[in-house]
Amino acid sequence: MSLTIEERTVLIDSIQAALAEGTLQVGEAVRRLRTEVTGLHQSQFARMCKISVRTLVHIEHGEGNQTLKSLNAVFQPFGLQMGVVKLRRHYN
Template sequence: MTNRKKLKDNQKQKPPEDSVENHETLMLKALQDVWQGTKTEGELLCFLRKNVLQMNQERYANLVGISRKTLSNIENGKIQANTKVLNQAFKPLGLKVGLIPRFDNHWTKIMQAMSSHKEIL
C-alpha cells in the first residue's frame, strides 16, 4: 500500500475535529467527567463553549442572555447560579440541570433500566 493510500484511508477513519461525531464524543467524555466528579459544571460549560461551539465568553454570553461576568463566574466556580440561569447557559449545548444519584449502584440501575425500557423497581 502506498503512503498516499494509507494517508487517504486514515483520513476516512478519523472524523474531522469540527465534525458532529467529534463534538458528540467531546460532550459525552466531558459529561462523564462531571458525573465522576472530576470536572465541575462550570468547567464543563467552559470546555464545551470553547471546544464544541468554539465561542468566546462575550459571544456566548450574548447568545444565552447573561452577562459575560456571570458566565465567567459560573465557569470559574465563583458563584452558585440558580437553576434558571444554569439552564439558560447550557441550553445551546442541548443540556439542562438535573439530579444525579450519588451512589454508583443507583446510577447503574437507572441506566440499565433506561437502555432496556424497563421499570427500575
C-alpha cells in the first residue's frame, strides 16, 4: 500500500462524500477505508482501533446495533467521526 498523502486524502474525501450523499453504506465505507487506505487485515485494524474483530466484522457487514463509540473508533484513524447530515428530499 503506497498511496501518497494527496491520494490518501482524495480517497478518504470521496468515501466521506459518498457516505454523506447516501450512496455508500457505513459498513462498506469502513471496509474500503480499511483495505484501500490502510491495507490492514481485519484483525490488525480492529487491534489498532481497540475493538474486537467480531465488532469490526459486524460493522463491515452492516449487522447488529453498533455503538457510536465503536463506529467513531473505526473512523477516527481517517480523521472522521459519525455525525448528523440533512436528508435530501427527492421530489417526483
